[in-house]
Amino acid sequence: MIKYLPLLIGILFLSGLMVSLIYPFLKKKLGWVLSLVPLAVFILLFTVLGDLKPKSLQILPSGFELLEKISFTFRIDGLSLVFGLLISGIGFLIVLYATWYMKKYERQGHFFTYFMLFMAAMTGLVFSDNIMVLFIFWELTSVTSFLLIGFNHQLEKSRQAALQSLLITGFGGLCLLFAAILMGQIAGTYQLSEMISQNIDFVNNPRYLLIFILVLIAVLTKSAQFPFHFWLPGAMEAPTPVSAYLHSATMVNAGVFLLLRMHPLLGDTLEWKYSLILSGVITMFIGAFFSMGQKDLKRILAFTTISALGTMVLLIGIGTPLSMEATLVFFIVHGLYKGGLFMVAGIIDKSTGTRDITVLSKLWKHLPVTTIFAILALISMAGLPPMLGFVGKELVYVAKIQLPGLSWIILPLGVGANIMMVAISLTLFFEVFNPWSKKPDVSIQHKEKDFPWYFLLGPGVLALAGLLLGLAPEILNTLIANALYVTKNELVDVNLLLWHGFNEVLMLSIFAIALGVTVFILRKPVTKFICSIINWLDNFHLPTFFMTVMNFYLKNAAKNTQRIQHGYHRFYLMTFFITTLVIISFQINWYLGDLVPFNGFTPINTNIVILVIVASLAIIFAVFSKSRLSAILAMGVVGYAIGLIYLLYGAIDLTITQLLAETVIMLLFVMVIYYLPKFALLSSRKSRARDIIISLSVGFFITIVVLHANTVNFYEPVSNFYAENSVIKAHGRNIVNVILVDFRALDTFGEITVLTLAAVGVFSLFRFTVKKEKNNINK
Amino acid sequence: MRNIILEKIVSLFLKVMLIFAIYLLLRGHNNPGGGFIAAIIASTGFVFYAIIYGTKKVEKMLHLSTHQWMGIGLLLVLISTLLPLFFSKEIQTGLWIPSDFPVLGLLSLGTPLLFDTGVFVTVSGVILTIILSIMEVLEWN
Numbered sequence: 001m002i003k004y005l006p007l008l009i010g011i012l013f014l015s016g017l018m019v020s021l022i023y024p025f026l027k028k029k030l031g032w033v034l035s036l037v038p039l040a041v042f043i044l045l046f047t048v049l050g051d052l053k054p055k056s057l058q059i060l061p062s063g064f065e066l067l068e069k070i071s072f073t074f075r076i077d078g079l080s081l082v083f084g085l086l087i088s089g090i091g092f093l094i095v096l097y098a099t100w101y102m103k104k105y106e107r108q109g110h111f112f113t114y115f116m117l118f119m120a121a122m123t124g125l126v127f128s129d130n131i132m133v134l135f136i137f138w139e140l141t142s143v144t145s146f147l148l149i150g151f152n153h154q155l156e157k158s159r160q161a162a163l164q165s166l167l168i169t170g171f172g173g174l175c176l177l178f179a180a181i182l183m184g185q186i187a188g189t190y191q192l193s194e195m196i197s198q199n200i201d202f203v204n205n206p207r208y209l210l211i212f213i214l215v216l217i218a219v220l221t222k223s224a225q226f227p228f229h230f231w232l233p234g235a236m237e238a239p240t241p242v243s244a245y246l247h248s249a250t251m252v253n254a255g256v257f258l259l260l261r262m263h264p265l266l267g268d269t270l271e272w273k274y275s276l277i278l279s280g281v282i283t284m285f286i287g288a289f290f291s292m293g294q295k296d297l298k299r300i301l302a303f304t305t306i307s308a309l310g311t312m313v314l315l316i317g318i319g320t321p322l323s324m325e326a327t328l329v330f331f332i333v334h335g336l337y338k339g340g341l342f343m344v345a346g347i348i349d350k351s352t353g354t355r356d357i358t359v360l361s362k363l364w365k366h367l368p369v370t371t372i373f374a375i376l377a378l379i380s381m382a383g384l385p386p387m388l389g390f391v392g393k394e395l396v397y398v399a400k401i402q403l404p405g406l407s408w409i410i411l412p413l414g415v416g417a418n419i420m421m422v423a424i425s426l427t428l429f430f431e432v433f434n435p436w437s438k439k440p441d442v443s444i445q446h447k448e449k450d451f452p453w454y455f456l457l458g459p460g461v462l463a464l465a466g467l468l469l470g471l472a473p474e475i476l477n478t479l480i481a482n483a484l485y486v487t488k489n490e491l492v493d494v495n496l497l498l499w500h501g502f503n504e505v506l507m508l509s510i511f512a513i514a515l516g517v518t519v520f521i522l523r524k525p526v527t528k529f530i531c532s533i534i535n536w537l538d539n540f541h542l543p544t545f546f547m548t549v550m551n552f553y554l555k556n557a558a559k560n561t562q563r564i565q566h567g568y569h570r571f572y573l574m575t576f577f578i579t580t581l582v583i584i585s586f587q588i589n590w591y592l593g594d595l596v597p598f599n600g601f602t603p604i605n606t607n608i609v610i611l612v613i614v615a616s617l618a619i620i621f622a623v624f625s626k627s628r629l630s631a632i633l634a635m636g637v638v639g640y641a642i643g644l645i646y647l648l649y650g651a652i653d654l655t656i657t658q659l660l661a662e663t664v665i666m667l668l669f670v671m672v673i674y675y676l677p678k679f680a681l682l683s684s685r686k687s688r689a690r691d692i693i694i695s696l697s698v699g700f701f702i703t704i705v706v707l708h709a710n711t712v713n714f715y716e717p718v719s720n721f722y723a724e725n726s727v728i729k730a731h732g733r734n735i736v737n738v739i740l741v742d743f744r745a746l747d748t749f750g751e752i753t754v755l756t757l758a759a760v761g762v763f764s765l766f767r768f769t770v771k772k773e774k775n776n777i778n779k
Numbered sequence: 780m781r782n783i784i785l786e787k788i789v790s791l792f793l794k795v796m797l798i799f800a801i802y803l804l805l806r807g808h809n810n811p812g813g814g815f816i817a818a819i820i821a822s823t824g825f826v827f828y829a830i831i832y833g834t835k836k837v838e839k840m841l842h843l844s845t846h847q848w849m850g851i852g853l854l855l856v857l858i859s860t861l862l863p864l865f866f867s868k869e870i871q872t873g874l875w876i877p878s879d880f881p882v883l884g885l886l887s888l889g890t891p892l893l894f895d896t897g898v899f900v901t902v903s904g905v906i907l908t909i910i911l912s913i914m915e916v917l918e919w920n
Contacts, residue, residue, distance in 0.1 A: 656811060656812075656816050657815060657816055657819075667826060671910070671913050671917060675917055732809055733810070734808055734810055734811065734812070737807045737808055737813040738891075740895075741808075741892075745871050748898060749856055752852070752853065752897075752905075753853065755901065755905045756901060759849060760846070760908075767915075
């Protein structure tokens, strides 16, 4: 069965690409058909779950190799199963949810294309065994999420948020690429399984620090860790199904996944511990803290996601088996409640047309079923029994207490974050759902019974799953144990329990809940206080700062481009000549003894002297002529003279080509220049002096180079080979032609292609721009 | 104003130029000549024709537009490049038809000649595209 996984990932990609083809036939049913694919993945993974052994690992080569060593090999182990199940399961629910949510949107086909590709990339990411392939999928998630966040591209805000997320996560992706290359060079392979089985020692490698920093940047950017956290609240500009998916199981969790994947290779060093703990703690606290100050439902949820991601990064930084166990459980917990809550936010948005918690009120009356699901999810978020959230939070506390030395800072901040979570959960309930609220009723556009059942299915299934797993957490035991084996490389007994009895962890929980309720009761002053802090922090508003940096960069680039691409042909030529001059004079100084080599010259030929005199006279005439046409004609004389010089040395092909090309050029010039007015302005004395100096010195140095060209041969000239083989191998006696059409035919091919492009350019310039202007004049 | 003598001369000139171009193209492999030179000569003939008769007439005479001729030329080059693949040789290997023509004894038929013809057609197309566009826009003739 499991053999089909690579095939299914391929089908996921295909289904995304096929949307535009099948959309006309399916229309409204598109979502239903598409949802079958993630459902199939989910079922497939679920069957594996049944006979999962703690140490089992399966490598599935797909037979497709991008480059040598970069083959699309997939691995199925506990870790990828945990992520894969959530990605496909939540993905299935959200596709169904989106069929109704996106009903009124135009460009539904585009949405589902991006969405399926995003899902496929994320699935590929967690299952890939090759770090290069992992990187490719990683970048694909960045690109597809860019398209999804910017889906409402008519809104400036949406475009900006999309660009911001792409630039930040794309930058992280590049860091990951460098890290992957470095790791591949050290290990000699890009396969994770081989790296682990060969016990490659990255940690003591002198390049470890570099690799670690690169991976760290990739993770911090992708998982929205401080100080890169600001793109995530911006990303809520995406349609709600996208936000739900982005926050719960994909995208931001990819960073967490990468850390878990890399832990057996790079983990458990001092750098790893301190940097992850530091950024995790800060992110965890500020995310929870700032969520209190927000008014938009989705924005509140976005900040709680940042906090949750911080918690996971922190736990991975701690790195004990228990903390890893906590990370995995917390990931599942978070995926379940966050996916549900975002979908609830979407339902509320559809039903009332607003997401502002100060406006929303008494939704229990209008959306009873949704409210039940929301409450279950909120309980899980607050970490109260009997939801899985409680199990997760207890484990997190245990892991935090366990860490000696640092727990004095982690624990207060952790408890603080938890207090905020309890408070925000209570606030959300009382502001939005509470039926006894004194706030005025919010206007309802759609009642709950207007919604089809599959619109409520997503939050329902996720909330009930959280409840079920909370009541019987031992279901997860083998899965977590297997995932732990993959990340820690050791077997750990996992025994998840809802009720641990009275211990210090429970005391901490009760303490946090009590304080959370207190904060909730005092929410007005607290919110005010947090808002004032946010207002103060807005002076250092990171998104604006980021945009300023980007704009500065763009302006600078434009300025520099203008400096080089100024559009004055004479200055281009001048730059070109002066550069050549400088390079040549340096070369001559360094490599050649004599300025002019006085040997190897043939005696002077009278014919050539005559030609040179004619050419010189023509040049002098061209320089002093005051009409363009006569100057061009004089230049033509120079060209013909050069052609004749070729003839005197027996290069008849060159002569013909030179003469003909000269003729065509003259024709062109005459045609164009005929219409130009007389010179209105002759160049000033100063610029003429400058031009004379430049042209004389260029001519002088080029002459010296030509004189030397005959005597300096770094390599055996290739011309002998052509002369010897022209008749034997190419059946031709005209060497020039044989070179053009046989020996170096590829060059010729390239040249005529370029010529064609030039002709197309000229054609479009003339016919489209000039004709348009003419039409305008005629009108 | 029509100039009958000039018109006659130019149409004769075009014929001579075309024949000369084809002659140069065919003998190019062994003697001075070749696709590029032939192309310039042929297109010079067309350009003079266009100066007297107008660009529309040339375009009609060519049957296809000048871009299409460029494309055909590139296609010929591509074919001559890829043809050896079907004879299990590397691309651009010269293929030759064993020939011993009674009159054109010097002529050797093979992919290089096809290649050169492609160059001829492409370059003619390029030159004509550029010059005819200029003539049309600047309203020469």
